[in-house]
Amino acid sequence: MSASDLTAWGLRLAATHLGSMPARLNHSLSAARHVQIARKLAEASRRHLMVAALVHDIGYDPALRRTGMHAIDGAVHLRALGLPARIVSLVAFHTGAEYEADERGLAHELNAFDRPRQELLDRLILADLTSSPTGGEISVEERLAEIYDRYPAEHAVHRSVTRSHKYLRSAASRAQASSIHPR
């Protein structure tokens, strides 16, 4: 599949599954823009990251609900559609999904996917955490605070972000640093 076909596929999937949730669609488009301007990435990696950013939240579509955890449900759908394995893995593991899967008793389902290269995952995490829930610009700290506010303390997302907070901040910092000081 050509690079432009893959991008078109990502856009179509985002519109199909998030069209009824315009704020989430805007958030995903914003994350894709953030990835697009990430420097010092091979073209194929950038393309895969951008498509992953476009579709990372499609698992919120009730039509795709299987486990109730959006990262897994989205990845299951993308794998069934035959998207490249690296995109599927990035979606499965995005933004501390391993912590949420553990909180929800879904580690086994998540580990059915390969973990992507941390360097790429870091960039997706940074893009997700610097795109507000409506697609605006936001800092990582503000975004984490916003998640704590949005989900009650007993919710699996709130609990998992409490546990993954340090990891998410480190991932975002690494991604920021590697854009400025490429390895």
Ligand SMILES: [Fe+2]
């Ligand atoms: Fe997101």
